[in-house]
Amino acid sequence: MNDLKPFLETILELADPWFIDEITFDQEQVRIDIYLDFRKGGTFSCPLCGTNGCKVHDSTMKSWRHMNLFQYKAYLHARLPRVDCPSQSPYATIVVASPE
Secondary structure: OOOHHHHHHHHOOOOOOEEEEEEEEEOOOOEEEEEEEEOOOOOEOOOOOOOOOEEEEEEEEEEEEEEEEOOEEEEEEEEEEEEEOOOOOOOEEOOOOOOO
16 A cells, blocks of 8 residues: 555645555445644644744644545545644644545
């Protein structure tokens, strides 16, 4: 499955600090699970004001149903970071998509 990581990172348009941490495949359930993460020390833009270089305060694990990958149901799982923006309060959560 590790050979799929570069391919899936490209089609998902992941950019630093995001990466694919793990891929699990269940042929019986006709399902693929893709676990995303961000590198330690990675920074983000504030989703409220656009300030760059905001450090991560904490994160919450979320899961989404993605469009199928061929006949396989695809699910994304990721820690969504809340950033510590100097110009915003409270902490702002990075939004990737609407949870399932």
